[in-house]
Amino acid sequence: MRAVRYIGERQAIVQERPDPRPGPKEVLIQMKAAGICGSDLHLYRHPRGAFVETGRVPGHEPAGIIAEVGSEVRGWSIGDRVTAYFRLICGKCHYCRTGRGNVCINRRGSYGVGPGTADGAHAEYMVVESQYLLKIPDDFSFEDAAIVACQGxxxxxxxxxxxxxxxxxxxxxxxxxxxxxxxxxxxxxxxxxxxxxxxxxxxxxxxxxxxxxxxxxxxxxxxxxxxxxxxxxxxxxxxxxxxxxxxxxxxxxxxxxxxxxxxxxxxxxxxxxxxxxxxxxxxxxxTSIFPDSQYDEIWQFFRRHAITPSQVVSHRFPIEQGAEAFRLADTATVGKVCFTFP
Ligand SMILES: [Zn+2]
Ligand SMILES: [Zn+2]
Structure with a gap:
């Protein structure tokens, strides 16, 4: 698959790498849309940790369809339209149990951003633990879902x-x-x-x-x-x-x-x-991103007011043009920049 990699300050390339495979509790997402967020730009400007050492895939606004399902995953099927809550939260602490996973006290990092403990969304495929999957409503696009996953x-x-x-x-x-x-x-x-x-x-x-x-x-x-x-x-x-x-x-x-x-x-x-x-x-x-419990309410708001997240998109790129997409987003003069996939 093709994936973005940071190779130095303000330098992104797109490289070919092996397709990831899901573990028993994971699914493989075939990407359809992925956003570039301000947090991605912080890392693009000053890449560090696994993003430099092992070429961790950036990106934490995924949206796509499930292409493969791990053996222990229940409730999700190939073809489901999904995004993901990109923070690896524990699901057990008081805050997670009360729907406030954004302030989980046992976070294990995030997909594709910050400490970046797992590969992210700026690639044709991404592996996600099934507990972090979120269904995309039928009446919204992959691009809409990518935006809601973080910035929305x-x-x-x-x-x-x-x-x-x-x-x-x-x-x-x-x-x-x-x-x-x-x-x-x-x-x-x-x-x-x-x-x-x-x-x-x-x-x-x-x-x-x-x-x-x-x-x-x-x-x-x-x-x-x-x-x-x-x-x-x-x-x-x-x-x-x-x-x-x-x-x-x-x-x-x-x-x-x-x-x-x-x-x-x-x-x-x-x-x-x-x-x-x-x-x-x-x-x-x-405030720090949004509580996972607010996900459905956000879609309801968009629906009730007949507006969409993708109204803020100004530029779209195929993943092959990862370098150009990051250069443009880094200018801080445009709206939302998104990758779209066939
Ligand atoms: Zn973000
Ligand atoms: Zn927690």
Whole structure:
């Protein structure tokens, strides 16, 4: 099969390698669509661990059909349309048992990202333990499912924790795929969305998806720009850029008692004025992908509002063009980049 491999900083190639075979508790997925996520780009820029040493396959947004079923797998058949919950969670701890596997305390890594304990989705085939399989609803595409597998859920979940509604002005900071998906969701939740991103193309994309206004943080202090139109600031904020200047601007963008969800992984340390957070009684909290228990609700939301995850896709590539796909996604000027497979 053909699979993407990182060979150095910002260098991806596509190489031929043996087709994987599923173990007794695993299935083989024949890939039909796979997304490139911001977390993939962190590794693409600075590959490490197994991604360099053994050529671990990247990618954690798989979608395809089951091509082979392990001998002990029950309830799944060849031909089933599936995606996967890419975190290798224990299924036994309190958080897993209550549907909050995203904060499992016994995680064994992930497929194709982070510590990357198993090969991922940027390949024609991928092996997945059957406990992590998720059925793709018949009325959505493989590409839709690839997006929901990480970025779709990562955008939806914090909006539910923020309790976003038609009463809110919401700032979406960073209009990459997660920010674009959040713009789409929040608009349909009834919020007035303000988008922030340095890329004019991304700002235009967000406006097409429903953002009321967008701002360029590079042309002047972003708090002043937004307050020229919203003197009180915003009620809520979703931080999806991971950039330190964006973190520092959060108190300037929010009303007193405002709330911010931090989604973007980038700079590991949060720099924000505690004085401003305290004096204005702001709430800042982190979120990490989405609870597995929210999977069906996310599809319901898309269905009810007649929208699809693939509305945020700007570019599609065959796996042969893995290098080009990563180069383009790395520019941070486009929407979602996906691989599609015959
Ligand atoms: Zn991701
Ligand atoms: Zn657990």
């Amino acid at each position: 859920g990562t955008a939806y979940y914090p909006l539910t924790r923020l309790g976003v509604s038609g009463r809110d002005v919401l700032v979406v900071s960073g209009l990459g795929p997660v920010g674009l998906l959040a713009t789409l969701f929040a608009t349909h939740m009834g919020a007035e969305v303000i988008g922030i991103d340095p890329s004019p193309d991304r700002r235009a994309f967000a406006e097409r998806l429903g953002a009321r206004q967008t701002f360029d943080p590079t042309v002047g202090p972003i708090g002043e720009q937004v307050r020229a139109f919203y003197p009180d600031g915003a009620d809520k904020l979703l931080e999806a850029s991971g950039a330190t200047p964006a973190h520092m601007a959060i108190p300037d963008l929010l009303k007193p008692l405002g709330m911010a969800a931090l989604v973007g992984l980038g700079t590991p340390e949060l720099r924000v004025s505690l004085n401003q957070v305290a004096m204005r009684e702001l709430i800042l909290f982190g």
